């Protein structure tokens with residue numbers, strides 16, 4: 001499949017992109033591997049976050065998690081998923097970084113605390129050595145072929161950097177002098193991550209928006225394809241949560257939030273916040289959560 005067809009199928013509203021991605025990503029990756037015979041080598045660092053993105057990733061459907069590991073990525077190191085601990089784990093990380101220098105994809109899940117030399121997030125702790133998230137990311141970032149910031153904490157600081165940000169946390173781009181692919185969300189939809197990994201494997205870096213996010217998933221606002229959009233256009237707004245009209249009046253920030261939630265949907269593609277009667281809180285945005293809070297606050301003007 002050509003790159004343009006892949007992007008089109010990911011965004012094809014008429015056919016339902018959740019099914020398009022589901023139907024095509026795995027078969028295309030398998031077809032690709034017949035000639036290229038490689039998976040995407042990945043080093044995954046979990047830093048300062050809640051772990052929500054790896055849980056979301058484990059809930060990937062079509063392809064399922066086992067299929068992602070079998071067909072799409074070669075997970076070389078993960079301080080969350082791997083069984084090895086301590087110096088054994090560090091040895092694996094060092095060997096992978098040296099052996100696959102310039103060829104691996106670095107996934108960073110979480111923000112990077114800067115205060116007190118990054119002391120507030122430790123990736124590895126042996127008897128005589130502490131590796132902070134700041135040290136790990138600044139060491140591995142320049143060695144990677146691609147860097148993915150997974151989730152809004154990694155992309156922009158997110159909740160880890162929310163006021164008063166006592167750890168001085170920032171997003172990955174702020175500590176690396178290079179291109180970073182921001183797959184934002186709190187948490188991410190697993191399709192956004194799996195689809196980006198597949199794009200990297202088969203076609204290289206995807207087109208990014210001005211916040212560094214793949215346009216194939218973040219190119220439209222939530223508002224554009226929201227099922228309540230007709231209420232908005234007719235000026236019919238909910239007076240309270242639970243009403244069926246547009247929830248702009250209840251603090252919905254869908255109009256300024258880039259993401260395909262209304263038609264990709266979540267939990268095996270069956271639901272998303274507005275469909276579940278709660279406003280979009282803008283979790284993919286650069287200013288989340290401070291820029292959206294207090295949540296659910298009715299705006300002064302409709």
Ligand code: SF4
Nearest residue numbers: 223226246247252254
């Ligand atoms: S509920 Fe939110 S996203 Fe949907 S139409 Fe209203 S303002 Fe837009």
